[in-house]
Amino acid sequence: MSEAPVALACRGLTKRYGRVTALRSVDLEVPAGACVALFGRNGAGKTTLLHVAGSLIGSYEGSAEIFGRRVKHGDVEHRRLVGVVLHDTCLYLDLSVIDNLRFFARLYRVPDAEARVRELLAQFDLEARALSVVRELSRGMKQRLSLARAVVHRPRLLLLDEPYTGLDELSSRSLSSLLEKFVRDGGTVLMSTHDVERAFDNATRAVILEQGSITFDRSTAEIDTPTFRHAYWNVLFTGHAPARAGV
Amino acid sequence: MLHTAGVVLWKDLRIEMRTRDAIGAAFVFSLLVMVIFNFALDANTPEMRRLAAGFFWVAFAFSGTLALNRSFALEKESGAGRALVFAPVDAAGVYLGKFLANVLFLLVTQIIVLPAFIVFFDTGVVADRWWALVLSFVLGATGFAAVGTLFSAVASNTRMRELLLPLLFLPVTVPALIAAVETTSFALGATDSASFWFRLLVVYDVVFITVSLLIFEYALEE
Amino acid sequence: MSQRRIADHLTDYALFLCMTASIAMMFFYAPIEREMGIVQKIFYFHVPLAWNAFLGFTIVFFCSFRYLATRDPKWDARAVSAAEVGVLFTTLVLITGPIWAKPVWGIWWTWDARLTLTFVLWLIYLGYLMLRRYIDSPERRSALAAIVGIVGFVDVPLVYFAIRWWRTQHPQPVIMGGDDSGLDPRMATTLWVSTAAYLLLFTALYRRRLRLEYARAEVDALRDEMEGRQS
Numbered sequence: 001m002s003e004a005p006v007a008l009a010c011r012g013l014t015k016r017y018g019r020v021t022a023l024r025s026v027d028l029e030v031p032a033g034a035c036v037a038l039f040g041r042n043g044a045g046k047t048t049l050l051h052v053a054g055s056l057i058g059s060y061e062g063s064a065e066i067f068g069r070r071v072k073h074g075d076v077e078h079r080r081l082v083g084v085v086l087h088d089t090c091l092y093l094d095l096s097v098i099d100n101l102r103f104f105a106r107l108y109r110v111p112d113a114e115a116r117v118r119e120l121l122a123q124f125d126l127e128a129r130a131l132s133v134v135r136e137l138s139r140g141m142k143q144r145l146s147l148a149r150a151v152v153h154r155p156r157l158l159l160l161d162e163p164y165t166g167l168d169e170l171s172s173r174s175l176s177s178l179l180e181k182f183v184r185d186g187g188t189v190l191m192s193t194h195d196v197e198r199a200f201d202n203a204t205r206a207v208i209l210e211q212g213s214i215t216f217d218r219s220t221a222e223i224d225t226p227t228f229r230h231a232y233w234n235v236l237f238t239g240h241a242p243a244r245a246g247v
Numbered sequence: 248m249l250h251t252a253g254v255v256l257w258k259d260l261r262i263e264m265r266t267r268d269a270i271g272a273a274f275v276f277s278l279l280v281m282v283i284f285n286f287a288l289d290a291n292t293p294e295m296r297r298l299a300a301g302f303f304w305v306a307f308a309f310s311g312t313l314a315l316n317r318s319f320a321l322e323k324e325s326g327a328g329r330a331l332v333f334a335p336v337d338a339a340g341v342y343l344g345k346f347l348a349n350v351l352f353l354l355v356t357q358i359i360v361l362p363a364f365i366v367f368f369d370t371g372v373v374a375d376r377w378w379a380l381v382l383s384f385v386l387g388a389t390g391f392a393a394v395g396t397l398f399s400a401v402a403s404n405t406r407m408r409e410l411l412l413p414l415l416f417l418p419v420t421v422p423a424l425i426a427a428v429e430t431t432s433f434a435l436g437a438t439d440s441a442s443f444w445f446r447l448l449v450v451y452d453v454v455f456i457t458v459s460l461l462i463f464e465y466a467l468e469e
Numbered sequence: 470m471s472q473r474r475i476a477d478h479l480t481d482y483a484l485f486l487c488m489t490a491s492i493a494m495m496f497f498y499a500p501i502e503r504e505m506g507i508v509q510k511i512f513y514f515h516v517p518l519a520w521n522a523f524l525g526f527t528i529v530f531f532c533s534f535r536y537l538a539t540r541d542p543k544w545d546a547r548a549v550s551a552a553e554v555g556v557l558f559t560t561l562v563l564i565t566g567p568i569w570a571k572p573v574w575g576i577w578w579t580w581d582a583r584l585t586l587t588f589v590l591w592l593i594y595l596g597y598l599m600l601r602r603y604i605d606s607p608e609r610r611s612a613l614a615a616i617v618g619i620v621g622f623v624d625v626p627l628v629y630f631a632i633r634w635w636r637t638q639h640p641q642p643v644i645m646g647g648d649d650s651g652l653d654p655r656m657a658t659t660l661w662v663s664t665a666a667y668l669l670l671f672t673a674l675y676r677r678r679l680r681l682e683y684a685r686a687e688v689d690a691l692r693d694e695m696e697g698r699q700s
Contacts, residue, residue: 017608020693054333058468059540073468079335088326094262106254107334133265149330397620401613405603414599415617418592419624422631429635443634451627458623465537465612 005032005067007157007188008053012062015048015212022048024212025062030190030205032067032156035183037199037220038192039232040209046192047087049209050159053190054084066157080108083155085163089146093135097126097145100134101152108153120148124178140171147178158182160191164198176201196229208235248340255331255344262321263352269314273356276310281360281367299368300431304387304424306364307357311388312413314352315395318345319403328403331467338464346396346456353388373436380434386448387427393455394419400466423451477676484669491659491666499659508572513659515565517667518558519587525555525671526594526622533618536611542686545611548618550678552597554671559591582636589628593621607686 008030015023023045030036040046051057052064055071055078064071069078084090091100101120105113121127124144129137134145143163150158158179164172172195179189179202193199199206200220206228208216216231263269284302322328331341365371372380398416402408426444433441495513502509532548535541566584567577578584597617604610652660 017606020690056329056332056468074464076335076337079333082333084330084333086326086329088329090326090330092258092262092321092327093324094266094321095258099258099261103254103258104330104334106257107251107330107336109250109335394620397616401600401616404609404613405600406605407603411596411600411603414592415596418589418596419620421589422624422627425631425635447627447631447634454623454627455620458620462537462616462619465616468612 006030006065007032007034007067008190009065009068010049010052010062013049013052013064014061015045015052015057016061021212023052023060026209026212026214028207028214028217030157030188032188033183033186034205035179035189035203036191036205036207037203038190038207038209039194039196039199039216039235040192041236044209045212046209047161048212050084050086050161050190050192053157054082054159055079056084080153081156083150083153083158085146085150085158085160087161087165089134089142091134091142091145091149094133096131096133097121097137098130100145101148104149104152110153116152120152124148125174139166140168143167143171143175147175151182155187157188157190160189160193162192162194164193164195172198196225196232200225200228208232210235248337248343251336251340252343252347255341256347259318259321259345259348260351263348269317269352270355270359272317273310273314273352274359276313277306277356277360278363280306280309281364285367297432297437299364299370300428300435300437302368303360303364303431304428306360307353307387307427308391308417308420308424309413310356311353311391311395312417314356315349315392315399315416316402316409316412318349318396319399320408323403328467338467339460341467342396342400342459342463345400346392346459349392349396350388353392354384357384357388370435372434376434376436379430379441382445383427383430383434383448386430386445386452387423389452390423390427390448390455391420393452393459394423397455397459397463397466400463404466422447426451477673480669480673480676484666484673487662487666487669491663494659494662499656500653502656505573508569511565511569513663515562515569516660517664518565519562519583520664521667521671522555522558522562522587522590524668525551525558525675526590526625529555529594529597529618530622533615536615537619542607542611545615546679546682546686548615549598549601550675550682552594552618553678554674556591556594556598557674558667558671559587559594562587563591580636582633585632586625586629589632590621590625593617593624597621607689 006029008028010026010028013023013026013028014021026045026049028049038046038049048057052060052071053066055076058073066078067081069075071078092103095103098117098121101117102113105117110116121130124147126141126145126148129141134142137145143166147163150160163175167175176198179191183189183202189202191199203220205217205219206223207214208231215235220228281302284305319328322331394416395412398419399412402412402415405411426447429438429444430441430448432438433444491513495510499510499513501507528551529548532544532551536544536548563584566581566587570579571577597614600617601610601614604613
């Protein structure tokens with residue numbers, strides 16, 4: 001177990017915006033193959049943490065490493081290992097579905113770009129609308145395309161920022177099974193979410209972030225969903241750390 | 248860097264081919280400006296024809312701004328531009344790709360507007376000075392796009408990008424605009440020499456492409 | 470008394486002395502110009518203001534550069550302070566120019582090379598200040614403003630050469646006399662004293678503006694902290 005590579009290692013990770021501290025000395029280790037669900041109130045720092053891991057934030061204190069490579073301004077190679085799904089779909093609305101995928105495949109220098117694009121269209125059930133302009137798609141389809149975009153380059157680590165928000169039941173299940181497959185195939189997932197049910201479908205670990213610090217970090221095997229939900233709601237509504245149930 | 252530039256250029260061209268937004272808007276706007284000039288200034292007199300080149304470049308300055316604005320407005324819509332930050336690409340390559348796309352759009356606009364312009368102002372290119380016109384268009388569009396692409400990225404981060412883009416970058420393009428007008432005037436036979444202006448345009452282009460390549464990453468990041 | 474306070478007092482006293490000297494010399498020491506008469510005295514405001522404005526923009530360039538290299542907000546604070554005082558001085562240059570031109574030439578403006586350059590510079594740095602107003606995030610604001618601060622400054626020599634060459638091809642009256650007009654030594658001395666006076670004025674305004682900037686940042690940060698605690 002100690003030999004397993006670490007997908008994301010944050011040590012003393014701190015991010016300040018002026019005098020506001022979004023992340024306070026965060027220590028988080030996400031081993032390869034894990035699926036970590038990140039919970040917390042809005043403004044707790046979940047998005048900031050994901051943005052640092054996704055190379056969207058240029059400067060920070062402490063260390064953040066992706067598979068042993070430090071996330072650094074200007075060093076781009078580690079970005080090849082990471083796929084990012086944000087609040088925004090990060091898609092070009094005036095391009096077709098297939099052109100969007102082609103663009104990202106080429107941008108990431110995917111070796112078998114055209115074949116890979118076809119493969120993704122099939123895998124994400126987008127073939128029927130491949131030539132449609134993204135502007136015309138439903139939210140669920142855009143989300144699927146966004147996910148396809150995120151994995152076009154076969155990343156080893158997938159970062160998702162509240163991926164279940166706004167999805168209907170069908171799309172949610174679909175996303176769940178896609179993530180499950182991703183982890184089964186050896187990938188690592190770190191996602192922020194408010195959806196306890198869905199998260200516990202896939203997650204191997206649950207982490208709660210409060211005002212920039214981690215106050216809860218346990219394997220999902222050790223706690224059951226209702227207990228966690230109770231603790232999490234405590235955090236959401238009262239702002240207090242959950243009872244230190246053996247943390 | 249060249250690979251990234253190529254992919255970004257391809258993407259911008261694809262979008263333009265599909266929507267024809269930038270060129271369409273720039274073209275219509277140019278014609279509109281020329282029509283307004285005609286009514287405001289009675290452009291059909293010999294004196295005005297000498298100033299034809301000036302009118303052309305004023306129309307270009309305004310319509311070009313529209314096209315440049317769109318360049319990054321696209322990236323902001325649904326956060327596509329963010330992908331250019333978390334992807335393993337260098338900012339200079341992104342700049343180069345967008346810059347080349349903008350140069351192409353501006354050139355196409357110029358070419359489409361030229362006939363209308365020649366007709367409205369009853370002017371014409373002097374027989375052996377066609378090379379001057381081509382050079383004038385290319386260097387002028389390049390200079391404009393060099394600074395405009397950078398400032399478009401800067402302005403797209405603000406609440407008032409339509410106002411800020413022209414305010415920020417038109418003053419900086421003053422040398423290029425003066426030079427462009429002088430070189431086009433030369434091509435149209437209104438002046439006799441323009442070697443200084445051609446040289447200035449080249450220097451301007453080189454300086455600002457270089458500076459933009461170096462500084463662009465700061466415009467993209469979070 | 471803290472070091473900063475001492476420096477402030479010194480600057481203020483020096484400024485008072487120098488400015489008084491400058492004005493006194495302007496009216497009682499420097500001779501009245503033959504052709505233009507007393508209106509020429511504006512020269513002693515116009516030129517020092519212009520030089521110091523340019524100094525201000527050089528500071529903006531340097532500080533913008535340092536900011537992008539270090540990300541230290543202090544450099545950004547310095548840049549914006551220099552820019553604001555620079556724009557103020559440039560505005561005054563643009564006002565004193567026409568005030569001089571009207572009695573002497575009969576027209577307010579001639580697109581004279583130097584004044585045009587000043588006008589373009591004014592537009593560029595006005596743009597710099599406006600850009601800052603429309604960006605909410607402090608980090609983005611500093612970085613993007615730095616870009617404008619650098620590109621704007623790089624443009625200056627190009628603008629200068631372009632306008633100057635254009636003016637030689639399309640000559641017009643020159644404000645404040647051409648480059649070749651000789652300067653009576655008493656006028657020259659007065660000019661230097663005035664320049665020093667405006668340099669001190671620049672410094673005094675700059676320092677206060679810089680402190681204002683720091684205070685503003687602290688207030689914003691405190692407000693964010695308080696809001697963070699309440700929610």
